[in-house]
């Protein structure tokens with residue numbers, strides 16, 4: 356049986372970072388989109404990254420930010436991977452050596468899953484469509500659409516996941532990893548570490 360990795364995204368403070376790792380998170384995500392309630396300053400992220408144990412992947416989440424600025428933040432923070440969660444094109448994904456890129460696509464209908472092979476990335480993340488937000492909306496999309504799509508890259512499933520639905524999602528979609536933000540929060544930007552532990556337990560048992 357394949358192990359499903361867990362990324363806890365929207366980490367804004369040291370207690371949540373260390374709590375998520377203690378609960379078994381494989382990866383942590385940090386949001387650099389200024390409009391997000393989960394936005395975190397690069398200086399704070401650098402402190403958190405420096406305090407993490409080895410073998411925890413660290414991901415910077417960016418929305419429509421110029422590559423030069425993204426790379427400044429990556430160097431400043433010591434983060435390992437780039438997650439592009441805006442309107443970036445397949446061509447934009449070429450701009451980030453030496454970093455591995457995760458491209459997030461927001462799924463509205465079956466057409467959202469066309470030409471997935473165009474993206475030169477380490478993994479694709481599928482999130483729910485929202486007219487108002489680029490992500491972190493807590494919305495779920497129709498997981499059956501993924502079953503019908505052709506995907507030749509690791510798939511990270513996101514969008515409205517929580518401890519109550521993540522096992523079903525894994526059984527249906529069989530993703531490489533799951534990514535959660537609002538479903539394990541007590542308020543935007545602050546994790547509920549009991550929900551984080553329940554989420555990871557559900558993933559391990561799925």
Ligand SMILES: O=C(O)c1ccccc1N[C@@H]1O[C@H](COP(=O)(O)O)[C@@H](O)[C@H]1O
Nearest residue numbers: 364391489490491493514515535536537
């Ligand atoms: O979390 C945010 O505020 C955010 C802002 C801009 C782009 C993406 C964002 N979050 C990511 O969205 C998905 C789904 O989140 P949720 O679990 O439904 O709350 C996830 O990858 C978040 O990291």
